[in-house]
Amino acid sequence: MPGHRSIRRVSRIAAAAAGLAIAAISPVSLLAQSADASGKAPVFTAKSGWYKDALIYEIYPRSFQDSNGDGIGDLNGITSRLDYLKALGVDAIWLTPIYPSPQVDFGYDISNYEGIDPQYGTMADFDRLVAEAKKRNIGIIMDLVLNHTSDKHPWFLASRSSKTDPKRDWYVWKDGKAGGTPPANVPNNWESVFGHSAWEWDAKTQQYYYHRFYIQQPDLNWNNPAVRKAMYDVERFWIAKGVVGFRLDAITSLFEDPTFSDEDYVKNPDGSIKINAYGDKEVKTDKTDNLPRVNDVLKELRKTADETKGRKVVLIGETYVDSIADLRRLYGENNDALDLPMDMQVGFINRLDVSEFRRNINDAETGLNGNEPLFVFDNHDNPRWDRYGDGTHNADIGRMLATILFASRDTAMMYYGDEIGMVTTPPTSKDQVKDPIGITGWPKEKGRDGERTPMQWSEGPNAGFSKDGVKTWLPIPASYKTINVKSEVSDFDSMLNWYKQLIELRRANPALRDGDHVMLNTENNDVLMWLRKAPSSDPAQPPVVVACNFTARPQTVSFDLSGQEVNGKGITSRKAKTLMKTPGASDPASLDAVQLPPYGVYIGQVE
Template structure:
């Protein structure tokens, strides 16, 4: 057992909370969330116990992809407010002892960004090489077979200059050319602009896509492609993503951050975990956290989960720091993936695993996906491909008043019909609520070195039961026992001696009960036990 770190960096002890600003709180009555809305709800975050806030893009944008198509990296979209509103939010976040992280989108811009407007104006414009332009094949075909995440070819013909430009996502989101040092310099200056304001770091969007093959070779077919998978998965993107040179870019971004005290960087990296961990880099030259998305896709069963956790732990190098996330703005909500009761068990898993957890807004009250009719789709992925991300982006449910307290106007997306029962106000004084469970877990995690900084060890993973230990030398140890099924189950400690007290339980009546030897678990039950 290793001794606990006496001075862990802030991001190693804190809990990150993702806010999708369009859906958090509207302060103007226009039906869309904004910065002053976020400001008005900081007390909720403080009461919950989270201490770092990640805000999805707030920059000026045509909103073709709801802010991930940026037309000005140094401003605030009028929909969300003003730079003064942002400055006040940053100040008040810091006054509450919390950190503020921004989304950085360095892979692509909007086609309305002045950089691209110059780039497409002529072939000899000084910014022409800031983006990926290429001649087509004979017959007018695109330069190669690379596919867009949002469907179809990733190449768009530009009639005015008679070349194609590349876009990993929408055609209105042209990719930047990171092989051009002027692009790197411009983006590093963007980072410095926000860091100088006092932002505590960035979640970097689409990090693994930032540089492409310089020979523009065709991607090979994906032998694992099956009917029902996204169109872009027909090919293995070995030449359009995760190129070796991307790690040099990440190291340069880290150099910028390291010029400021206690700033950090999270990488969005949708890759197999064996490849994602490489983004930590060598000797502190990569991301601080490489987002670990495994819980989005793993079967909700004890052995696959335990195997994945153990495998991930073994992949991490000394100095790397683990992290876990259950949901975000691109994935179905955990409550819809595993059910309302198992979502409580999932919360206990997230908040007791080793590493930094990220909570997606609404998870703390058990929000689930809201069915959105096709004719009401807002998400371009849903409009183009039929797989909308809108159901996981619906407005936060604050109380049982009209529109769940989110807006006095017409909300930009439908609100869940269960909001009169599933909301913050309803749950805040109920010890059996999802919100109260989160608060108890977070409070204990912050207090106990074993939970925020200690070692992890799997104890049991068979049938429905996943059990593991969290230990730190010189401090109390904890056993986490999770029943991942709806039926009763039994935990047998085997060689270990089980004697302790239930500190937190998904069924609060169990808290404070002494336990020893064999444990009988109700369906959908999780126990966090302080060992004697």
């Protein structure tokens, strides 16, 4: 950031990038107080709100760090990078599934809920990861897959062995429609999320089983109390292992309409039935998603988590819902369900529309009964942040999106590699595809390999992810030569340093950390502007203003602070101290004329 280059120190990122023999100089956040000294790092204690304003970092274990040279990331690899994550400012790590699995869906098809898949390591390796993370005040969050198991799980093997087996009712089995023959007489027109019918014929027992996802992922029957007990026992098992929370996969899909009647079809604007990427007539999901009984299970999961003594165990939901009212219900009427349902309505707008961002952020800040929203822009199931890019200003757009994530009142969830600007790198031909979605849907659906490529640590062999000469499970993108941790540590204006400074600023500034979020200049549909007011616990703290230019054109804006108060007094000052700004931008003389470059950002503290 020009104008502040004299304020430098040896970056903690540089010092902590394990395995990188560098001592680069990099900027600090423009603060007198560091993140470590702020006293805001989470303490995982009972009844604490450690997850509020936390940074949760999603790791796809196959792709983070390979420690043994087999081309697949593993637990010891993650442990080796904990100092890097600590220096970045991470509070908790969400691990996608590491349980034993046939790996049809790369771990989301689980064959044993209380073990570790050998390709990721051993239970001793997991225990070491938890212990080493705890030393750095980083919590471990497990991915708990409750909707379905692998078809190789002992429960399902028993269930499909006979109609009279005690575990038959652990899964959803139905007869075919009368008058037809398999596979044409499926019970209804429900579809798998991953293409084609959601029903699979079992010749041995002459019934169909239901699978919301892959054929190899049969759905559990959550109407069965024995299923619930078994899963709550799994929850207790991992809590005893020291985890600080769970991300609940596909949690809104636990129940099905008991009538098992057909869904309505999705229509195009001309009235014709929509055809999806798999060539199917697309059906709605009113009878298979977000049914009322889901909240009963959430409350029971919460009750189980709250049995824990000595630390708060947080429940995070994978919650793709249609409205802020749907999201609000997932917290529970008495805040007795999810702690953090994921708000996908902000980060997955997927177009740079100021009015939509403003409306959806404002809904989250004002429509959740004061609860903390969890904002998400990227994950392992969706193209990375560069889906918002225009091909010319991608880096500035990336900085802008990061600013929305970290300068809002929210718990922030990010995906590994976001901090260095890793981009989506999809396969270029079907023979390269590993993800079954891409194999089924090619070429309209290329699958999710593009957002799961190995972490880019350096410009060296295999990007520092694995040993030289090893074939990695997915190819290393060509972008690793310039987009990598080692190169960006020493670049003052890199994406990595932008993330680092945002995270430090958020942690140390009271208004950004704990203050209210108020939208400003709501008539402006080119620039998103907001105010972070001083928290009630520290009302004398100065407020912070933020502006993000959503256009490729320079913009000059004046912050409208009329009617805004701090500590019972109106905000009259038009002066601000610059906290952060897009590289190359100038400091404004007044809040009456803040100049923003294309997709530019300004963050200032009102004086």
